[in-house]
Amino acid sequence: MAVARPGAHSWRHEISRYQWAVLVATTMGWALDGFDSSLFTQVAGPATTDLLGHSSSFYSGLAVTVFLFGWAVGAIAFGALADYVGRVRVLIIGVLTYSVFTALATLSGEFWHFAVLRFIAGIGSGVELPIGAALVAEAWNNRHRAKASGIMMSGLAIGSFLSAIVYNFxxxxxxxxxxxxxxxxxxxxxxxxxxxxxxxxxxxxxAARAVRKQERAAGARKIAADRFVLTQLFTPPMLRRTLPCTVICIGALFAFWGVTTWTPQIVREIVGEHGITGNAVVGYVSWATAMLNLGGLIGYASWGFIADKIGRKPTFVMSLVIGIIAVCVLYPFGTSFTAYMWLLPFVGFGVFGVLSGSAVFFPELFGASVRASALAVTNSIGRLFTAAGPLLAGAIATQWFGGSLALATTAVSALIVIAFIGLAFTPETHGEFLFDDNPATSVDGLVAGGIVSEGIRP
Structure with a gap:
């Protein structure tokens, strides 16, 4: 695809109505997913207290953990399905599932009812990230792809920001x-x-799969591309991409779920020490959530623009460093609501920005035949590893930190450093799709033979 020459049409003329529609749909989908998830974290404590008859950090964390397990299961199952039947139908199923079962959770009479319904809602919620990121990467097959992917990811922060406003009222x-x-x-x-x-x-x-089916029927030998997509991801040559990307997600999600799950409760405790309790706390929690997601919104949306300037891996390093410093300064040492108002945007910028990086970077490492599955698997394994993070933070706050959720959140969120290990084993893409050129090992390798063609950023 040709790059626009100086003096030619503006960048807006390079983007079709369909591309805008995809960006709006996926950004709105991710925003509403974030709206649902953030709304839940803000009420997890009160809901658990109501259903159990007493407050419990353990059960509040358990409710979030159950949701994350559902997210991982749904992402893997529906991500693989999307690589075979298409992105759009699967996206619709996911949206309906998480919205309907979130609403049904309001009818819960006991904690286990609540947990089961949140698990099912999580299954639907898991669809949004892998399908949305894959859809944007494939629809925006031009020089604006990274920017579009970052903007899509900003939807999560927009939704969370809106949830703070709703919760306030x-x-x-x-x-x-x-x-x-x-x-x-x-x-x-x-x-x-x-x-x-x-x-x-x-x-x-x-079409490529249909060709392979005919070739197999005619006696052609089985190649790696004929395997089930999930099998391909865990066997060479794709394994060398799957494992590092998964490690990046594990580190990023420890921090993400640590800060998003426990910040509302930490703020409740801080203002509670000054005699602010009951419904009076609502405004403080909503403002804290809004400031965290304001920083996240900037981190998400700017990631693609920065990555196009300095490269994908350096931008990852930037986000990780900012996230680590902000977490380690705020949560152990922040003792006032004012401190949280000033520093939560930096936490959001760094921690959320790393997740935006996965939506920009990972699609460039995997081909269209496995892309949704790859995004689902790497993020889902990360979620499975980190799903116990909210539960762990609640438990170790009691066991090791004298009941301090702030110190427990710091310990769990600091595991974001794990992402550096995965980053060390990934190649810099420079904004291009990187495929295996050997047609004997990958459907995407058929690019060389002219069977599979995917627009590549110039």
């Missing part, structure tokens, strides 16, 4: 009324059905 009515707003994402399905269709790469991969 309706939190005082109780957790059931608040969580009922999780039904809103179902409206997104109407937009997706009307404006978004499958990218060309989906049809191309299906």
């Amino acid at each position: 309706v939190g005082g009515f109780g957790w059931r009324i608040t969580l009922a707003f999780g039904l809103i994402p179902a409206l997104l399905v109407l937009f997706i059905r009307q404006h978004v269709h499958e990218p060309e790469s989906t049809a191309t991969v299906k």
Whole structure:
């Protein structure tokens, strides 16, 4: 694809109506997913207290952990399905699942009812990131792809920011009324059905698979590309990409779930020490959540722009360093609400930015035939490893830190340093799709033979 010459049409003329529709749909989907998840973390404590009859950091963490396990299961299952049947239908199923079951959780009469419904909602929620990131990468097959991917990821922070506003106004009515707003994402399905269709790469991969099926029927030997997509990801040559990307996700998600799950409760404790309790706490929690996600919004949206200037790996390092410093300064030493207001944007910028990096960087390391599965698997294994993070933080706060959630959150979130290990074993893509050129090992390798063609950023 040619690069626009100086004096030619502006960048807006390089982007089609379909590409804008995909970006709007995926950004809205991720935003509403973030809206649901953040709304839940803000009411997890009150909901658990109501259902159990007493407060419990352990059960609050358990409720989040159950949701994360559901997310991982749904992402892997639906991610693999999307690589075979297409992105759009699977995206619609996911949106309906997490919105409907979030609303149904308001009818819970016991904690286990609540946990089961949150698990199912998590299954639907897991669809958004891998399908959305794959869809944007394939639809925006031009020089603006990284920017579009970063903007899509900013949807999570936008949704979380909006959830803080909603919680500020309706939190005082109780957790059931608040969580009922999780039904809103179902409206997104109407937009997706009307404006978004499958990218060309989906049809191309299906055609390549059809060719291989005919060749196999004619007696051709089985090659790596004939295997189930999940098998391909865990066997050479793709294994050398799958493992480092998974390690990056493990580190990033320890920090992400640590700060997003426990910041509301930590803020409650801080303002509680000054005699602010009950419904009076709602405004403080919503403002803290808003400031965390304001920084996250900037971190998400700017990541692609920065990466196009300095490279993918240096931008990862930038996000990781900022996230580590901000976490280790704020949570152990922040003793006032004012300190949280000033430093939470830096926490969000660094910690959330790393996740934006995975949406920009990972699609460039895997081909269209396995891309949704790759994004699902790497993020889901990261979630499975880190799903116990919220539960762990609640437990070690009691066991090791004298009940200090702030110190426990620091310990868990500091595991973000693990991401440096994975980053060391990934290649710099320089904004291009990197594929295995050997047609004997990968469907994407058929690019060389002219069977599979995917737009590559010049």
